[in-house]
Amino acid sequence: MAAAGAGGAGGGGSRSHSFKVVLLGEGCVGKTSLVLRYCENKFNDKHITTLQASFLTKKLNIGGRRVNLAIWDTAGQERFHALGPIYYRDSNGAILVYDITDEDSFQKVKNWVKELKKMLGDNICLCIVGNKIDLEKERNVSVEDAERYAESVRAKHYHTSAKLNKGIEELFLDLCKRMMEFAQDNGTSQAQPSRRGVQIADDEPPAATAAGGGCCSSG
Amino acid sequence: MELGVRCLYYMVAQQTYDGLCLTTQPFLFKAFFLEGSAISFPDLCRLVAFYCISRDVLPFHLELPEAIAKASSHVQLESISHMGIEFWSSYLNNKQPTVEQLAPPGPAPTDCSAALEAPGTSLELCLHHVHNNQEVLCFINPLFLQQQQRSRSALHKRHRFKRSLRVRVSTETSCNLSPPASPPPPMLPSSGQEDLECMKKKRRRAPSLSELDSSSSFSSLEEVEDHSAAKAKPHQHTSTLKKASAAFVSLFAPEKRVAQLVEELSQDRRSAFGSLVQDFLRRQEEELKSARCPASSAMLLQGLRLFLSQAKDFLLDCGELEPPIETLVPENEKGRAGVLVSVLVLEYAKNYIVHHLLFVFLTAQGFGTKDFLPALSYVIVLCNIPELLLEVEYMMELLEPTWLTGEGGYYLTSVYASLCWIQSKPESGVPGNLTDKAQESLREWSQRRIQEAQNQKEAQQNQVSPKQCEVQAL
Numbered sequence: 001m002a003a004a005g006a007g008g009a010g011g012g013g014s015r016s017h018s019f020k021v022v023l024l025g026e027g028c029v030g031k032t033s034l035v036l037r038y039c040e041n042k043f044n045d046k047h048i049t050t051l052q053a054s055f056l057t058k059k060l061n062i063g064g065r066r067v068n069l070a071i072w073d074t075a076g077q078e079r080f081h082a083l084g085p086i087y088y089r090d091s092n093g094a095i096l097v098y099d100i101t102d103e104d105s106f107q108k109v110k111n112w113v114k115e116l117k118k119m120l121g122d123n124i125c126l127c128i129v130g131n132k133i134d135l136e137k138e139r140n141v142s143v144e145d146a147e148r149y150a151e152s153v154r155a156k157h158y159h160t161s162a163k164l165n166k167g168i169e170e171l172f173l174d175l176c177k178r179m180m181e182f183a184q185d186n187g188t189s190q191a192q193p194s195r196r197g198v199q200i201a202d203d204e205p206p207a208a209t210a211a212g213g214g215c216c217s218s219g
Numbered sequence: 220m221e222l223g224v225r226c227l228y229y230m231v232a233q234q235t236y237d238g239l240c241l242t243t244q245p246f247l248f249k250a251f252f253l254e255g256s257a258i259s260f261p262d263l264c265r266l267v268a269f270y271c272i273s274r275d276v277l278p279f280h281l282e283l284p285e286a287i288a289k290a291s292s293h294v295q296l297e298s299i300s301h302m303g304i305e306f307w308s309s310y311l312n313n314k315q316p317t318v319e320q321l322a323p324p325g326p327a328p329t330d331c332s333a334a335l336e337a338p339g340t341s342l343e344l345c346l347h348h349v350h351n352n353q354e355v356l357c358f359i360n361p362l363f364l365q366q367q368q369r370s371r372s373a374l375h376k377r378h379r380f381k382r383s384l385r386v387r388v389s390t391e392t393s394c395n396l397s398p399p400a401s402p403p404p405p406m407l408p409s410s411g412q413e414d415l416e417c418m419k420k421k422r423r424r425a426p427s428l429s430e431l432d433s434s435s436s437f438s439s440l441e442e443v444e445d446h447s448a449a450k451a452k453p454h455q456h457t458s459t460l461k462k463a464s465a466a467f468v469s470l471f472a473p474e475k476r477v478a479q480l481v482e483e484l485s486q487d488r489r490s491a492f493g494s495l496v497q498d499f500l501r502r503q504e505e506e507l508k509s510a511r512c513p514a515s516s517a518m519l520l521q522g523l524r525l526f527l528s529q530a531k532d533f534l535l536d537c538g539e540l541e542p543p544i545e546t547l548v549p550e551n552e553k554g555r556a557g558v559l560v561s562v563l564v565l566e567y568a569k570n571y572i573v574h575h576l577l578f579v580f581l582t583a584q585g586f587g588t589k590d591f592l593p594a595l596s597y598v599i600v601l602c603n604i605p606e607l608l609l610e611v612e613y614m615m616e617l618l619e620p621t622w623l624t625g626e627g628g629y630y631l632t633s634v635y636a637s638l639c640w641i642q643s644k645p646e647s648g649v650p651g652n653l654t655d656k657a658q659e660s661l662r663e664w665s666q667r668r669i670q671e672a673q674n675q676k677e678a679q680q681n682q683v684s685p686k687q688c689e690v691q692a693l
Contacts, residue, residue, distance in 0.1 A: 020624040054591055055629040070624050072632075075592045082643065082653045083592070083636040085661045090624060119665040 016066035019179050022088040025097035026108040027076030030131040033162035034097060035071050038172055043162055060176055067176050084112070085119055092179045093125040095171070096155070100130040101138040106146065113153050123186075125178045126155035129171060134161040253277070261537060286311040481534065492534055499526055520616035521667070527617070596637040611635050 023031040036042045039056040058069040074080075074087050088094060096112050098105040109128055116124060128150045130141060143159075150157035156174065160167035250259035251266045256276045260266040270281045282288075286306075290296045299306055306312055487493040599607065611634055615623070622628055639657045653661075 018621065018624065054633075055626050057626075070626075070629075072629055080592055080636075080640070083640060085665070086632060086636045086639060089661075089664060090620065119661075 016068065017180055017183060018068040018070065019092040019176070019183075020070050020072065020090060021093040021095060021175065021179075022072045022074065022091045023095050023097065024074055024084065024088065024112045025076055026078075026099075026102075026105040029076065029097045029099040029102070029105045030162050031076060031095075031097045032073055034095075034129070034131060034160060034168060034171075035073055037162045037165055038168050039071065041165070043165070058172070060173070062173070062176055062180065065180070067180070069172070069176065084115065088116065088120075088124075091120075091124055092182070093127065093175050095127045095129055095175070097129045097131050098141065099132050100141050100159075101132060101135050103140045106130075106141045110149070113155065117153070122154070125175060125182055126153065127158060127171060127175050128155045129158045129160055131160050131162060133159045133166060134163045284312055484534075491537055492530070495530060495533060499530075520613065524617050524620075528619075592633065592637060592640065595633055596640055599634065599637050600641060607634070608638050611638060 023035060025031050033043060035056055036044075039058050054073045056071045056073075058071065060067040060069065072087055072091070074084070094112075094116055096109045098109045113126065113128075116126065128146065130143075130146055147157045156178070158167055158171045158174075160171060162168065250261065251263055252259035253266070253270070253276055258269065258275060260269060267281060269275070270277055271283070272280070274280055284306075287296065287299060290299065299311065302309060302311070484490050484492050485496040488497050611631065614631055615635055618628075618631075623631070639653055642654050642657065
């Protein structure tokens with residue numbers, strides 16, 4: 001994904017971008033904590049979150065362009081796994097979160113990646129996030145494994161701690177930049193209407209327009 | 220004064236929607252615009268009509284010759300038309316009208332004298348004037364400009380007139396000094412001016428309260444609540460109260476007026492937009508009658524959604540909406556002028572309230588994200604609204620795709636997910652396994668999205684750049 005870097009800031013214009021980003025991952029890996037920390041700078045150890053965390057927005061200004069992020073949190077329980085596609089449809093980016101102390105949650109991330117690739121191809125920017133690096137001592141997923149895997153699926157890997165507020169700004173900023181590049185290369189940003197077909201049916205055929213032009217000439 | 224009108228020929232990729240098939244072809248169309256202006260028009264009539272209402276880059280509004288403005292029937296106009304350039308020297312075009320003749324009925328005499336004291340400050344215009352025999356008479360149908368209300372017959376007349384028109388746009392400073400029918404606003408291209416223009420137009424015809432209700436647009440919860448509050452008012456002094464509130468509401472809701480205009484235009488087969496809409500409706504009807512009806516409801520809705528997007532783009536580009544949408548809706552609101560789905564939007568707003576209430580209720584209980592879906596599913600089952608599934612399906616397919624990524628979209632999606640969850644097959648071993656139908660619709664949706672991305676890439680490559688050739692018209 002980083003390979004797309006060269007495409008950047010070409011086409012001018014002050015249009016703003018709107019992106020949809022979906023958070024996926026097993027329950028209790030810290031998806032909601034990540035987004036709450038990022039959008040509201042809050043952290044709650046007791047795992048009592050407000051429902052507002054389900055949908056949060058963030059406004060950024062990147063290189064003079066306004067970016068509106070709509071962040072969709074999802075329920076992590078296994079029983080709701082099948083509902084994933086309903087939530088990630090039309091996303092520009094996906095943040096796949098695992099808990100570095102929980103090997104199983106990393107395997108779940110791999111399942112999500114497989115599914116996203118199958119459903120969306122390469123039309124989405126993927127981030128794989130190892131959360132809870134404040135619990136480094138209890139780490140169960142090796143850094144090399146995680147990074148190697150991310151590279152193999154053309155995702156970017158990040159380490160974060162919602163508790164210590166580490167790596168989160170970088171994660172979202174980087175994702176936004178990648179989504180902007182992707183939008184510029186593909187013209188799929190929400191800022192441009194997704195289907196911009198022009199359909200014109202003028203009264204007169206094109207042949208007659210030349211005559212019309214002639215009629216208007218002379219000064 | 221000469222008006223520099225330019226004619227641009229654009230080459231664009233035309234997308235033709237035929238049943239479920241989308242074909243892209245290059246297509247030529249033209250646009251007229253004044254030098255220095257960013258607003259373009261498909262023909263000179265519309266250009267002139269626009270500048271009679273809005274000055275844009277001009278120092279003054281354009282005005283119609285009085286005889287034309289006063290003509291009340293098609294016959295009268297036709298007779299003026301037959302006069303050709305003779306019109307300008309005829310008795311009909313009195314070159315030295317009295318102040319009484321020129322003064323609009325309303326203003327006090329002091330206004331007139333003030334105008335006369337400052338010669339050159341106003342221009343009677345439009346398309347006129349004969350200095351020498353080479354010039355061609357040109358005028359536009361005043362019914363179109365001066366109409367108190369847009370009637371079908373007026374539209375019809377305008378259309379017929381348009382066809383028999385030879386055009387030469389010029390103005391002349393030596394023409395009669397008449398106070399403009401409406402004093403020009405300060406020449407600032409600010410939104411303030413637009414607002415003023417807007418207000419003027421709105422006073423011409425304020426939509427009734429019922430019309431407003433039926434074309435309500437969703438912008439925020441507050442707005443929706445305002446509406447219900449308005450509805451709850453006692454109906455005693457209805458007529459005046461209704462009128463006043465309608466006028467008031469319409470002032471602050473330009474999109475409602477747009478909705479109304481769009482609706483009228485869509486029913487007028489003589490406009491390109493109207494025939495586009497009517498043809499689509501006829502095709503749909505034929506398809507439903509014949510055996511070729513779409514395989515699934517989702518396909519039907521997708522076809523409709525595609526048409527809505529195209530029709531909206533067309534409407535924004537074609538300039539048939541009069542006055543143009545720019546004068547009615549502030550620039551930043553234009554994206555929201557998805558007026559075609561306004562009725563659905565009302566449904567959307569209602570649902571939003573339900574979600575909001577549910578949301579407050581859940582928050583108060585200290586639930587978290589992971590509890591949201593189960594709780595929502597529980598409430599949906601309790602509510603027992605069989606039509607909810609169909610409504611949600613309609614909204615998911617028909618709403619402007621960009622809206623679906625917002626907060627309302629999130630909760631709509633949650634309701635949809637809950638409904639899928641409720642319908643899922645518990646017997647299949649894997650918990651939460653979706654029904655075949657839901658799975659198929661998701662598969663089909665993902666294919667569609669990949670296809671769309673591809674089409675977009677191709678369309679971008681094929682698109683011929685505008686300004687292929689530029690023809691100077693004047």
